Structures are given as structure tokens and as C-alpha cells.
Amino acid sequence: MFLDLPADTLYPADHLPWGLGKPRGAVRQRPLVRVGDFAVDLAVLASTGYFDVAAKHALTQDVLNDLMELGPLAWDAVRAEIARFLSGSDDRDDVRSRAVHPLADVSLCLPAHIGDYTDFYSSREHATNVGTMFRGADNALMPNWLHLPVGYHGRASSVVVSGHDVRRPMGQIKPPDGPPVFAPSKELDVEIEMGAFVGPGNALGHPVAADEAERHVFGLCLVNDWSARDVQRWEYVPLGPFLAKNFLTTVSPWIVSLASLEGARCEAPVQDPAPLPYLAEAHRRGFDIELIGSIQTATMDAPAAIIRTNTRFLYWTLAQQIAHHTMNGCNLRPGDLLASGTISGPDPGSEGSLLELAWKGTRPVELPSGETRIWLEDGDTFTITASATRSDGQKVGFGEVVGTVVSA
Numbered sequence: 552m553f554l555d556l557p558a559d560t561l562y563p564a565d566h567l568p569w570g571l572g573k574p575r576g577a578v579r580q581r582p583l584v585r586v587g588d589f590a591v592d593l594a595v596l597a598s599t600g601y602f603d604v605a606a607k608h609a610l611t612q613d614v615l616n617d618l619m620e621l622g623p624l625a626w627d628a629v630r631a632e633i634a635r636f637l638s639g640s641d642d643r644d645d646v647r648s649r650a651v652h653p654l655a656d657v658s659l660c661l662p663a664h665i666g667d668y669t670d671f672y673s674s675r676e677h678a679t680n681v682g683t684m685f686r687g688a689d690n691a692l693m694p695n696w697l698h699l700p701v702g703y704h705g706r707a708s709s710v711v712v713s714g715h716d717v718r719r720p721m722g723q724i725k726p727p728d729g730p731p732v733f734a735p736s737k738e739l740d741v742e743i744e745m746g747a748f749v750g751p752g753n754a755l756g757h758p759v760a761a762d763e764a765e766r767h768v769f770g771l772c773l774v775n776d777w778s779a780r781d782v783q784r785w786e787y788v789p790l791g792p793f794l795a796k797n798f799l800t801t802v803s804p805w806i807v808s809l810a811s812l813e814g815a816r817c818e819a820p821v822q823d824p825a826p827l828p829y830l831a832e833a834h835r836r837g838f839d840i841e842l843i844g845s846i847q848t849a850t851m852d853a854p855a856a857i858i859r860t861n862t863r864f865l866y867w868t869l870a871q872q873i874a875h876h877t878m879n880g881c882n883l884r885p886g887d888l889l890a891s892g893t894i895s896g897p898d899p900g901s902e903g904s905l906l907e908l909a910w911k912g913t914r915p916v917e918l919p920s921g922e923t924r925i926w927l928e929d930g931d932t933f934t935i936t937a938s939a940t941r942s943d944g945q946k947v948g949f950g951e952v953v954g955t956v957v958s959a
């Protein structure tokens with residue numbers, strides 16, 4: 552390979568997360584992959600003889616939706632062509648100099664036009680924590696929870712790429728004693744989630760079988776589903792989350808192919824009771840991806856990791872989410888975003904939200920600066936990073952999703 556990468560890079564040449572960005576001086580954003588701390592401009596490769604006709608068309612668009620629609624065989628072929636380019640066998644300096652940019656020279660964008668955004672609630676530990684706090688340990692899980700992957704339709708228009716400020720939302724909030732007031736949320740929270748971008752969709756009326764579902768996944772990204780708990784508490788009955796969630800959802804700019812994660816799969820948790828047949832999987836596989844949530848307050852010099860969790864804990868797999876989402880004939884489309892729901896684990900410190908980590912405000916989180924946090928305060932920056940360790944020992948990264956809270 553002609554690029555010099557540090558031995559410990561999380562972005563080796565066979566990882567190739569997809570992204571979209573505008574290199575310095577470019578008029579339009581274009582499809583990219585990341586290698587080390589470089590971005591490879593796929594539009595340049597498409598215009599210099601790489602890729603077949605369909606991929607060439609997809610890779611010269613200003614969103615990734617066309618590429619997403621092509622499906623796993625086409626994505627594998629594009630990855631193979633990128634590998635050929637990176638191997639240096641073509642030895643074309645002119646192409647290299649135009650196609651490879653230091654990341655610092657690229658402005659990254661939201662990778663797809665997101666037509667629909669669905670948020671699930673797939674972590675048993677998260678659902679149990681929240682249920683225990685609000686209904687008691689005996690009734691922690693709702694009666695439906697072990698039978699179906701609970702989800703709701705979120706709002707696609709307010710999904711943004713990492714780096715966007717998080718303006719503290721205004722909302723209708725009901726104090727314990729007295730009528731509701733209109734005020735800035737005082738209980739601004741994070742939700743650490745794994746997102747999936749839909750690849751090829753399914754036609755309206757044609758469900759996707761669980762065992763076929765991963766063929767409809769373009770790749771995974773990180774999601775922070777910012778939440779206003781005080782607004783949520785008052786508004787969510789009986790139809791679920793609304794304005795407490797739709798003011799902002801942030802995704803990481805890089806989308807990791809399932810092909811790159813083949814060595815980072817794990818058994819998914821055993822399900823008891825067994826789900827209905829349409830949710831049954833011949834081989835239940837999850838992903839072994841560690842996610843770290845870090846906070847940096849205005850007085851801190853560096854972020855402090857306060858949450859460590861893992862997608863391996865998710866009770867409902869991505870395949871089951873897709874089978875459930877489509878079993879009534881609902882159609883998914885290329886570029887749709889599916890999020891796992893907050894990912895919590897069984898151990899202290901693996902809670903994927905401040906609501907759980909600080910247990911409804913009863914155990915404030917202590918930070919290295921001596922400060923404590925129950926909820927996010929203005930000036931706080933929250934970052935999610937993630938990595939997977941493949942069976943060959945190679946660690947691969949997901950980039951980051953970061954946002955700083957600004958006042959209402």
C-alpha cells in the first residue's frame with residue numbers, strides 16, 4: 552500500500568468505513584472511505600476507470616443513497632476496487648494526489664438523505680433499569696417487551712452529523728406540584744445507541760425474513776439520541792416520545808460495513824420465551840462493539856470516560872428489528888436510519904444514559920474536575936466513540952459522535 556499508516560490505526564486498509572464529505576476546494580460533497588487519517592475520494596476513482604457502471608453512477612452522487620441501494624455484492628466489489636487502488640498496483644500518481652486527502656482537509660457531512668428514522672428499545676438492561684425506576688423492580692419490563700422489539704417512528708429532519716451544537720430545548724414541563732410551565736429542559740440527557748443505515752429497501756407489502764434481514768443493512772454508525780427527560784415524562788402518555796426526542800439526533804459521519812465486522816460477531820443473548828416464528832433466526836448473531844461515552848465540562852482540559860457499554864448486550868438483534876419492522880408490509884428505503892435504542896449493560900458504569908448512570912438523580916456522577924453531573928449542563932461536550940476487536944486481533948474504529956450543549 553502506498554499510504555503509511557501507524558501500526559495501531561483503527562482504520563486499516565481493509566476496514567474502509569463509508570462517509571460523505573467535501574474536500575477543501577471541492578464544489579460538492581462526494582462519497583469517501585476512511586483509511587488511517589485519510590479520506591479516499593470515490594468520485595475521483597469513479598472518474599478514472601474504477602468501478603462498474605452502476606457503482607460509478609452511485610459514487611458520483613452527493614449522498615450515499617444510490618450506493619446503499621446497490622446491495623452487498625456491489626458494496627463488496629467497490630471495496631475490492633478500493634483495495635486495488637490502495638495496493639498501489641496501478642501506480643498512477645496523478646490519481647493518488649487527487650483522490651487521497653488528509654482528513655483535516657475534509658468537511659464531513661450527513662452521509663445519506665434519511666427518509667425515515669426509527670428508534671428501537673432493544674436493550675433489556677436499559678428497559679429494565681428504566682422500568683425499575685418508574686414502576687418498581689417487579690414490573691420493570693412491560694408485558695410486550697420479551698415478545699417483540701419495541702420501537703417508535705422518530706423524526707428524520709433533525710438528524711445531524713457529529714459536531715452539531717445541542718441547543719437546550721424548550722418544552723412543556725410539569726412540576727410535581729402545580730400546572731405545567733414552558734421552560735428550558737433541566738434534564739437534558741444522552742442516549743448511547745448503535746445506528747444502522749438501510750441498504751436495499753423492501754417493496755410495500757413485502758416483509759423481510761429475519762434470516763435475510765442483514766442483506767438490507769448498508770452499515771453501522773454511532774447515534775446519540777439526545778433526550779429531554781422532564782419534557783418526556785409529561786408528554787409521552789399515551790403515544791410515546793415526541794418533542795423530548797425530536798429536537799436533535801446526532802450520528803457519526805462514518806458507516807461501518809458488516810463485511811468489516813465479520814470477525815467481530817458474537818452470539819446474541821438466548822431468548823426466553825422463544826419469539827414468534829417470524830422473529831426466529833437460524834443463527835442469532837450480535838456484534839461485539841465497545842462503546843465509550845465521555846464528558847468534558849467547560850472547566851475540564853480533556854474528556855473523561857464515564858460510560859462503557861457493548862452492543863453484545865442487545866437482546867433484540869438488528870435482523871429481528873428489521874423483520875419486525877417489515878412484517879406488516881411496512882417498506883424500508885435506502886438511507887433509512889434504524890437505531891438500537893439506548894444500550895446498557897449489566898455492570899455499573901455500563902448504563903447508556905445519564906438517567907440510569909445517575910439513577911434518576913440519586914447518585915450524581917463524579918468527574919475528575921471535582922464537579923458532579925446528573926444531567927448535561929450548558930457548555931458540556933459529550934462524545935461517543937466505539938471500536939470492535941476482530942478475531943484476527945485487529946481493532947477497528949467507528950469515528951465519534953460529539954455534541955456541545957448550548958443554552959436555550
Ligand code: CA
Binds near residue numbers: 892
Ligand atoms: Ca432512543
